[in-house]
Amino acid sequence: MTHHAYADRRSGSRTHADGRPPAPPPLPVAARRGPAGRRLLTGLFLVGLVASVLPWWLDTPAGSLTDATATTTAAGQITGLLAGYLLLVQVLMMSRLPVLERVVGGERIAAWHRDLGVTLLVAVLAHTAFILVGYGGLTGRSPWDQAGVMLREYQDLVSAFAAAGLLVLVGLTSVRAVRRALPYELWHATHLAGYAVLLLGFAHQFSNGTQLFRPGPVRTGWIVCYGLVVAALVWGRLVGPLTVNLRHRLRVADVVAESPDTVSIYLTGVRLDRLALLGGQFFRWRFLTRGCWWQSHPFSVSAAANGRWLRLTVKVVGAYTGDLRDLEPGVRVWAVGPSGTFTAAHRVRDRALLIAGGSGITPLRAMLEELPPGAALIYRARTPADVLLHRELDWLAQARGVRIWYVVGSRNDPGPRQVMSPDGLRRLVPDVARRDVYLCGPPGLVEQSRRLLRRIGVPRRQIHVGTFEL
Ligand SMILES: Cc1cc2nc3c(=O)[nH]c(=O)nc-3n(C[C@H](O)[C@H](O)[C@H](O)COP(=O)(O)OP(=O)(O)OC[C@H]3O[C@@H](n4cnc5c(N)ncnc54)[C@H](O)[C@@H]3O)c2cc1C
Incomplete structure (x- = not known):
């Protein structure tokens, strides 16, 4: 590994930043991405949800639900249609389609996927139970016997x-x-079984589903939806990443120690000026060495796009991140992204406050280059050695007019306790309620800060959380 205190890559040089003025930071990015895109997608989702039940509605004459058996069977059909729709939405959300990653952001998609997953599971279990009870009632069988008959007679x-x-x-x-x-x-491999669910559950909807059995526009529309989701999957997971990686051909240029347990990995490639990347976004990186190629891990970029190199700053927390310390220059890199809405472009106010904890500084460091002057940063770290990218932050403080407070110590020490209190925070940043606040760090700090900000009147839409969990 090559050890530098801080290599001044901004000017393209590989020497230490010993007083030489670096290139000025880029212009601030315009705030252009509000919640409108997300609202539109939520609206489309709800329209789709209603539309998915329409085949049952159109197929069921008024007054036909005369007894409990008919009602139970109808409930089975409705939950079946809902489950089919929710499964498509779940797979679509995991397709990594660039437009979804841009509008919703990888972290939020993962959260939606988690929440919707529970609803999907309930819908599938309810569908199975209602159908077994309903058809069992029609034929005078118990649900168990009905399951046996169905398994024997319907392939x-x-x-x-x-x-x-x-x-x-x-x-x-x-x-x-x-x-x-x-x-x-192991969790991830099990989760990939979701694609098999799509495949295994496909045929029975058409061979056994009352509403989708007959050829016609409903059946054709349902098949088209499946086709579109599979196309999104192929595009987002295969064609898109292949195009990006063939175009940019990323390689490791250098690995630089930032602290005893943190390294920065510099990457070079071709046509990096054409990469539409914002500070605060992340890629899923796959380093093509013998030990690492089979895993991809998310890391944010820790410097804004500059057309010449990319950088990620990685804290060693486990086996994989440990191996990254030993990457050699020249190693090829496969990157999927950029993803995420934790960016300066998603702000809603003119000024921002950033609160970072430990390695949570990485996306914020990149974002600082793209926020308008006047931003403020509170950087929490347990010990002075845990403060990362110190010199770059000081440089940004000057070049960008950023006010920075390094708050070092454990959360119960008087200094950090004072700063992370309503009075302390208002004293440091009196206009905090009129700023966007970006939070990134350990879950405890993020949660504590979020509660504190709400208490002192920062509106929810001004609070942006960058999580290191997908
Ligand atoms: C959007 C995002 C941005 C991130 N940016 C940074 C960054 O800039 N700098 C940094 O140091 N860390 C970052 N992380 C965290 C980083 O991805 C994990 O620390 C790393 O993957 C741990 O791998 P490991 O095998 O060494 O550790 P492990 O001990 O195996 O994992 C520690 C934890 O990391 C998570 N994790 C592990 N493997 C993966 C994976 N393949 N995909 C997703 N999560 C995984 C799990 O929650 C796990 O419990 C980011 C995470 C996310 C989700």
Whole structure:
């Protein structure tokens, strides 16, 4: 590994930044991305939800739900249609389609995916239960016997039951406590089974689904939706990343120690000036060495786009990040992104306050180059050695008119306690309620800060959270 205190890459030089004035930072990015795109997508989702039940509505004559059996069967059909729709939306959200990543952002998509996953699981289980009870009632069988008959007599239902079983497995491994206990790669591999659910659950909708059985516009529309989602998946996961990586051909240029447990990885490539990247966004990086190629991990860029190099700053927390310290210059890199709405372009006010904890400084450091002058940064760190990118931040303080407070110590020390109190925060940043506030750091600090900001009257829409969890 090459050790530099701070290599002045801004001017393209590989020497230390020993007083030589670096190139001026880029102009601030315009605030142009409000919540309108997200609202539109939420509206489209709700329209789709209603539309997914229409086939049942159109197919069911008024007054036909005369007894409990008919009502239960109808509930089974409705939950089946809803489950089919929700499954498509779930897969679409994981397609990494650039427009979704740009408008909603990878972190928020992951949160929506988590929340909707629970609804999907409930819909699938309800569909199975209602259908077994409903059809069992029609034929005078118990739900268990009905399940046996269906499995024996309807070929596509075997795969449908397998799909439901897989979905339960995915759901169980997504429970927070279970997920934490599993190695990330095992959890991720189980989660990829979601694609198999799409495949296994496909056929029974058309061979056994009352509303989709007959050829016609409803059936054709449903198949087209499946086709579009698969196309989005192929584009977002395969064609898009292939195009970006062939165009930019990224390689490791250098690995620089920032602290005993943190390194910055500099990457070069071709046509980097054409990369539409904002400070605060992240890529999923795959370093193509023998030990690392099979995993991709998310890291934010820790410097704004400059057309010549990219940089990520990585804290060693486990085996993979440990291996990154030993990357050699020249290693090829496969990157998927950029993703995320934690950027200066998503602000709603003119001025910003940034609150960082530990390695949470990385996206904020990049964003500082793109915020208008007058931003303020509170940087919490446990010890002086945990303060990263110190010299660059001081340089930005001058070049960009950023006010910076380094608040060092444990959360119970008098200094940090004072700063992270309503009076302390108002004293440092009197106009805090009229600023966008960007938070990034350990979950405890982010949650404490979020509560504090709400208490002192910062509106929810002005609070932006960058999480290191997907
Ligand atoms: C949007 C985003 C941006 C991030 N930016 C930075 C950054 O700029 N600098 C930095 O130091 N860290 C960043 N992280 C965190 C970084 O991704 C993890 O610390 C790293 O993946 C841990 O890998 P590990 O195998 O060394 O550690 P492990 O001990 O295996 O993992 C520690 C934790 O990291 C998460 N994690 C592990 N592997 C993955 C994976 N493949 N994909 C997603 N999460 C995973 C899991 O929550 C896990 O519990 C970011 C995370 C996210 C989600």
